[in-house]
Amino acid sequence: MSIETINHCAGCGVLLQTEDKNKLGFIPAEALQKEPVICQRCYRIKHYNESSSITLQQDDFLKLLGHVGQTKALVVKIVDIFDFEGSMISSLSRFIGTNPVLLVVNKIDLLPKVTNANKIINWVQRRAKEANLKVVDIVLCSAKKNIGFDRVITAVQEHRGDLDVYVVGATNVGKSTLINRLISDYSDLEAELTTSQYPGTTLDLVKIPLDDGRFIVDTPGIVYAHRLTEVVKKRDLARIMPDKPLKPVVFQLNEEQTLFFGALARFDFIKGEHQSFTCYTSNAIQIHRTKLERADDLYADHKGVMLAPPNEADLDELPPLVKHGLNIPKGKQMDVLISGLGWIKVNSLAGSQLAVHAPKGIKVITRESLI
Structure with a gap:
């Protein structure tokens, strides 16, 4: 079997080539005799769960x-x-x-x-x-x-x-x-x-x-790029992408309280009646509660250590957190979605003023409650 008779990778579909291992579709010539015929990139993903810096634009x-x-x-x-x-x-x-x-x-x-x-x-x-x-x-x-x-x-x-x-x-x-x-x-x-x-x-x-x-x-x-899964380091993907049923975590909050989702995002309950918020995120994400007045200092002192992921070494590669002001009107059952991280359900119908701090470019929206 030769490169002339087998044109495309059976795994990812890319055009195969045997000349340059740093380009898409590279396959060692001896691997053309194996079944199925897959490029080296697919082979390493399949057998070693390795990533590759080679992607399509x-x-x-x-x-x-x-x-x-x-x-x-x-x-x-x-x-x-x-x-x-x-x-x-x-x-x-x-x-x-x-x-x-x-x-x-x-x-x-x-x-x-x-x-x-x-x-x-x-x-x-x-x-x-x-x-x-x-x-x-x-x-x-x-x-x-x-x-x-x-x-x-x-x-x-x-x-x-x-x-x-x-x-x-x-x-x-x-x-x-x-x-x-x-x-x-x-x-x-x-x-x-x-x-x-x-x-x-x-x-x-x-x-x-x-x-x-x-x-x-x-x-x-x-x-x-508006999904957190495309921004975090690959070693953190397994922590933010759940593989087991979500275990909702409920917080009873007073106004001027904050929740941290590792160092990936921050949720501020700025104003409103005492109410509960249900968090639907990966079970591997640690959620920390603090007072709003202490939130900036807590993040500065503990990001990448107590507040993780990401760890301290990877923080510089995460885009800076950007504040999104949100208002939940009275009488509405709403979720606050942080794309790729999960969502927070606002359980009260009394209305509330919120803010979400998420990496720059990550989609943050309110929507009708899913659950």
Whole structure:
């Protein structure tokens, strides 16, 4: 087998080459004899869980997504329920044309078990409408835990007809994991996409032939800098990205009290009645409470040590914290989302004045409460 007969990596889809190990698609010549044929980058991610500094640029991602609107296909859009707004592709309709959209909401296993699935679907419908995304169906699932996947398969069958299936999503939403499940159900081909916790794993269009002559097409994940997962050091990804059901942590706060989420973010309850706030973040994140008047000094004295992650050595590489003033109106059940970190539910209907300090560029929004 030679580089002339095997053109693309079976893991990330990139064009293979044997000349320059510092460029995309490098594969040692002797590795061309192995099955599946994957580039060195995918091999190291798969076997050693290593990251790579080689990634696709944003403009290249958008050019590749342009392929979706140039064909008739079912578009399977995957979002992460833990970071719904952060993982939405806001301009998706511009790329997909009139193609039908199946919205798959992944990582549903992270929500507390008492969560009502119908309420979540209704909530997602409202969020999709706000994003001007017209969907033919919404499916809740966990590709990792094999929850609701039969419904995903059924929905794809219902809406695909004889079309190809394009799968799109931001980085770290579980896209490749879900496609690997689709492959096992739809194709006899032994293929496995590269999956890892690192952004930008898929680098080009990966076409997996189906038994009926059509294809499942994996597209590169959009890298959004407004998500904390794209900003922290890779060693901190495992701490901020939950892999177990969230354990809500409730704080009863008086006005002028502050919560620190490691050194990654700060939540100030500036003004309002005594009320409770429920934090939905990774169980590995330590939350510290203090008085608002002491918050600046606490951060200055303990960031990177007691307030971690990140650790002290990595603080200089984290963008400076920027203050976002927020007002929760009376009579509203609202969440405060810090993209990639989680959200804080404001439990009182009395209204409150808040502030969130998050790394510069990270999306901070209020929304209708998810739970």
